[in-house]
Amino acid sequence: MWALKALNLDWTKTSKERVEQLNELDEFRFKAYESSALYKKKMKKWHHTKILKRKFKVGDWVLLYNSRLRLFRKKLKLKWSGPFRVKRVFSNGAIEVEGQEGPAFKVNGQRLKLYFGECQDISLIEVVDMEDA
Structure with missing residues (x-):
């Protein structure tokens, strides 16, 4: 003013x-x-x-994307760890997996992909009797 x-x-x-x-x-x-x-x-x-729509069922074998591993350079770094077995699937996209040793833990379903290789679980190996064949 x-x-x-x-x-x-x-x-x-x-x-x-x-x-x-x-x-x-x-x-x-x-x-x-x-x-x-x-x-x-x-x-x-x-x-x-x-975002990929991925459907997992209980009992599926999956690999976990390891984004925090920085021990090696990019060429030598393993991006996927596992295999893990799906123990429980939640409705919000979280999945509980368990390793071959160690406790079960929850992860985001986007960090997993199906594993189609040979599973190391002994309970999955079917014993075939050679006499019946």
Whole structure:
């Protein structure tokens, strides 16, 4: 106020300009909010297209993606560890697996893939009687 009086400026004109500037600032803020919401929506859609729908059953053999292992360089690093047996499947995508030694633990289903190799579990080996064949 004192600056307006000292400079002999018109109070009504200055106040109208200031209100217009504030309205313009609100418009910029609203446009930024809209573009941010649009960007988030596009990124969410892109992210959901990258998620694979994987169905596991109890008793399946799976491999676990090991993202934290940094002992070797990329070429020599083993990305998958296991095999593990699926012990329990939860509705939210979590899966409880158990190793051949050690306790069972829960992991995200996106970190698993089916294992089609030879299983090391002795209970799966079927004994065939050679006399019956």
